Amino acid sequence: MIVPELPEDIRELKERVGAFVEQEVYPLEAIIAERGSIDPGELDELRRKARDAGFAMLNMPPEHGGRDLSMLGQVALEEESGKATNGLGFAVVDRGPRELLEIATPEQVDRFVAPIARGEYREAWALTEPGAGSDLAGLQATAVRDGDDWVLNGEKWFVTSEGDPGFYIVLAVAEGDQTLFIVEPDAPGLEIVRTPRFLHDPYIDHHPEIVFRDCRVPESSRVPASGDEGAKEWILVERLFIAARCCGAAKRLLDEASAWAQGREAFGSPLSEHQGVAFPLADSLTELLAARLLTYHAAHAFDTLADRKIVHGKVAMAKLFASEMAGRAADRALQVFGGRGYMVENPAARFYRELRVDRIWEGTSEIQRLVIARGLFKRGAAPYLG
Numbered sequence: 001m002i003v004p005e006l007p008e009d010i011r012e013l014k015e016r017v018g019a020f021v022e023q024e025v026y027p028l029e030a031i032i033a034e035r036g037s038i039d040p041g042e043l044d045e046l047r048r049k050a051r052d053a054g055f056a057m058l059n060m061p062p063e064h065g066g067r068d069l070s071m072l073g074q075v076a077l078e079e080e081s082g083k084a085t086n087g088l089g090f091a092v093v094d095r096g097p098r099e100l101l102e103i104a105t106p107e108q109v110d111r112f113v114a115p116i117a118r119g120e121y122r123e124a125w126a127l128t129e130p131g132a133g134s135d136l137a138g139l140q141a142t143a144v145r146d147g148d149d150w151v152l153n154g155e156k157w158f159v160t161s162e163g164d165p166g167f168y169i170v171l172a173v174a175e176g177d178q179t180l181f182i183v184e185p186d187a188p189g190l191e192i193v194r195t196p197r198f199l200h201d202p203y204i205d206h207h208p209e210i211v212f213r214d215c216r217v218p219e220s221s222r223v224p225a226s227g228d229e230g231a232k233e234w235i236l237v238e239r240l241f242i243a244a245r246c247c248g249a250a251k252r253l254l255d256e257a258s259a260w261a262q263g264r265e266a267f268g269s270p271l272s273e274h275q276g277v278a279f280p281l282a283d284s285l286t287e288l289l290a291a292r293l294l295t296y297h298a299a300h301a302f303d304t305l306a307d308r309k310i311v312h313g314k315v316a317m318a319k320l321f322a323s324e325m326a327g328r329a330a331d332r333a334l335q336v337f338g339g340r341g342y343m344v345e346n347p348a349a350r351f352y353r354e355l356r357v358d359r360i361w362e363g364t365s366e367i368q369r370l371v372i373a374r375g376l377f378k379r380g381a382a383p384y385l386g
Contacts, residue, residue: 003296010073017080025084033345038202047091056094064117075244075299082248085350087204099234103225121166126156143174152212161206180223189215200354238362243295243318246326250288257333280332291322310383313375320368323358330355
């Protein structure tokens with residue numbers, strides 16, 4: 001099956017998430033646009049409402065308060081969250097660190113993962129470095145064994161953090177292997193150097209730069225499974241979610257722009273009757289459908305295919321196409337709105353600046369093309385088309 005039908009319960013949940021985003025998030029976006037900043041209290045309240053509505057931790061197993069949703073189900077919900085600007089969708093569909101849960105020790109799960117499932121805090125992934133972005137093979141951070149401890153040294157950029165994290169998941173080279181360490185914020189030797197501002201600010205995520213200088217962490221904080229595989233799995237999931245959110249963003253942009261085009265008159269007729277307006281929106285609709293089909297197909301492959309190399313290729317295609325599609329959709333929508341589209345109060349303006357990073361983080365478009373091309377040359381086209 002190329003694109004499976006969504007189960008009834010997922011369709012119902014998807015509709016509820018979409019209604020929540022429209023009713024609770026859109027008004028908050030307007031406040032943020034007017035004020036120019038996100039209030040932490042408002043964000044906490046949004047997250048509480050979403051948790052009460054049953055949208056949080058759905059990727060986690062039942063014993064951790066979740067529903068163990070399939071990747072297809074998660075992608076369907078991420079698509080709805082992508083309709084929010086300012087990254088507020090992350091607070092609505094607040095998922096737990098399933099990738100860490102599956103590779104951590106039972107003690108680490110109880111101490112670090114369980115509090116996330118209970119909503120007490122969130123984790124922050126520290127993978128990227130000044131010299132190792134899309135290519136983690138260039139990792140320079142090190143961890144050296146010293147008795148019962150490990151001593152970390154290195155620098156991390158673009159750390160993914162929603163506010164103050166409960167702990168950092170740090171990737172470092174230990175005894176020749178890439179290894180994950182769980183590092184608490186108050187660990188001696190951990191320093192937040194700065195928290196730079198980004199084009200998409202104000203945004204729910206912060207991306208601080210942190211440095212480890214002889215930072216000691218106990219052996220009990222080392223994740224025993226392969227750090228390389230753990231990081232790759234997290235990145236794989238994030239790439240698929242980026243594709244889904246881009247589809248949601250493009251859908252909202254298309255709805256907003258088409259409604260405006262039908263209600264706004266120029267030269268004696270609605271804008272929608274001018275081909276210069278209608279045709280770009282037709283292109284956006286066509287490309288959105290293609291991106292959704294590809295994203296849902298990749299999610300189904302994630303759930304059903306044993307060959308993870310093929311899954312990686314399909315996910316790379318979904319992220320590549322959907323992120324570039326959404327950028328074009330935002331540009332077209334802004335043009336349809338004209339000067340009003342350039343005002344921050346308009347969602348088109350916010351999406352225009354926010355969607356640009358989706359072609360960069362968790363692997364640039366160029367990296368996705370490299371993954372796809374390598375798979376093509378090694379295996380041929382057929383495995384990726386089924």
